[in-house]
Amino acid sequence: SSELTQDPAVSVALGQTVRITCQGDSLRSYYASWYQQKPGQAPVLVIYGKNNRPSGIPDRFSGSSSGNTASLTITGAQAEDEADYYCNSRDSSGNHLGVFGGGTKLTVL
Amino acid sequence: QVQLQQWGAGLLKPSETLSLTCAVYGGSFSGYYWSWIRQPPGKGLEWIGEINHSGSTNYNPSLKSRVTISVDTSKNQFSLKLSSVTAADTAVYYCARGRLFGRSYYYYYMDVWGKGTTVTVSS
Numbered sequence: 001s002s003e004l005t006q007d008p009a010v011s012v013a014l015g016q017t018v019r020i021t022c023q024g025d026s027l028r029s030y031y032a033s034w035y036q037q038k039p040g041q042a043p044v045l046v047i048y049g050k051n052n053r054p055s056g057i058p059d060r061f062s063g064s065s066s067g068n069t070a071s072l073t074i075t076g077a078q079a080e081d082e083a084d085y086y087c088n089s090r091d092s093s094g095n096h097l098g099v100f101g102g103g104t105k106l107t108v109l
Numbered sequence: 110q111v112q113l114q115q116w117g118a119g120l121l122k123p124s125e126t127l128s129l130t131c132a133v134y135g136g137s138f139s140g141y142y143w144s145w146i147r148q149p150p151g152k153g154l155e156w157i158g159e160i161n162h163s164g165s166t167n168y169n170p171s172l173k174s175r176v177t178i179s180v181d182t183s184k185n186q187f188s189l190k191l192s193s194v195t196a197a198d199t200a201v202y203y204c205a206r207g208r209l210f211g212r213s214y215y216y217y218y219m220d221v222w223g224k225g226t227t228v229t230v231s232s
Contacts, residue, residue: 030211033218035154042203042225043146043154048218086154090209090217097167098144098156098207098217 003091004032004101011107012077020072020104022087030089032070034063037084037103046085047072074106082108111136113223115204117189121230127191131204131223132184138162142207143187144219145178147200155200159207160187194230201225 004024012018022032031050035043045054047063060075070089074081087101117129131143139162147155158168160178168176177190191198203226205219 030215030217035219037154042222043219044222045218045220048220049216054220084153088154088156088218090215095167095170097169098159100146100154100156103153 003093003099004087004089006085006087006101006104008102009105009107011109012074013109014079015076017073017075018077018106020074020085020106022070022072022089022101023068024089024092024099024101025068026089026092026099027065027068027070029092031065032063032087032089034061034070034072035086035088036081037086043086077106077108079108082106111206111221113204113206113221115202115223115226117202117226117228119227119229121194121228123195123230123232124193125230127194127198127202127228127230128188129202129204129226129228130186130188132186133206134185136206136221138180138182138185142167142209143178143180144205144207145189146203146205146219147198148203148225149197149200157189157191157202196230199228199230201227 034047037043051063090096091099112134115131142159144159145157175192180187204223206221
């Protein structure tokens with residue numbers, strides 16, 4: 001079982017805004033990072049830290065955090081944003097090991 | 110631009126040892142956590158473990174008894190060994206560069222990934 005909890009599936013209409021959430025106790029100490037994964041491809045980092053985008057990631061992707069919940073927001077979702085999204089942090093057990101959320105399948109309608 | 114190139118055997122029999130290597134091109138080896146992640150078919154990502162440039166390791170408790178991650182700084186490479194594999198270890202295995210820093214609130218992320226190696230365990 002994952003120490004980070006994500007909704008398994010979310011859908012959004014083309015051009016609308018969608019928020020994907022990740023819950024876990026460790027998020028009170030660690031910023032979540034977010035990864036986009038398309039079929040047959042390696043994950044790609046889209047958000048890290050408080051709200052940082054790696055070079056090449058569109059500015060429609062943003063991140064936020066409150067308490068034990070981190071959120072990835074896509075403002076004006078595009079067809080190419082349809083993918084699996086994973087959050088990532090360290091665990092809250094005291095060993096501070098890496099952990100992923102179960103992933104959210106985003107469908108753009 | 111940093112790139113990770115990974116390789117290793119793709120087909121194993123039960124009880125054999127999985128062995129993968131990841132080479133780091135175009136960047137410093139120190140200051141990062143060099144990580145392994147896997148993804149079983151149709152499932153999510155699983156963090157396997159990590160090593161830093163000085164050889165300090167952290168492992169997923171569920172795999173710890175079978176996993177060894179090592180580093181060869183002279184070649185800018187790090188490796189994964191997973192012993193006594195079973196069909197449950199069938200997955201795509203990724204190497205990645207991890208960063209961990211901060212004070213009162215910590216940053217942790219993996220910003221560079223290898224393309225993945227498909228490993229199948231079958232008799």
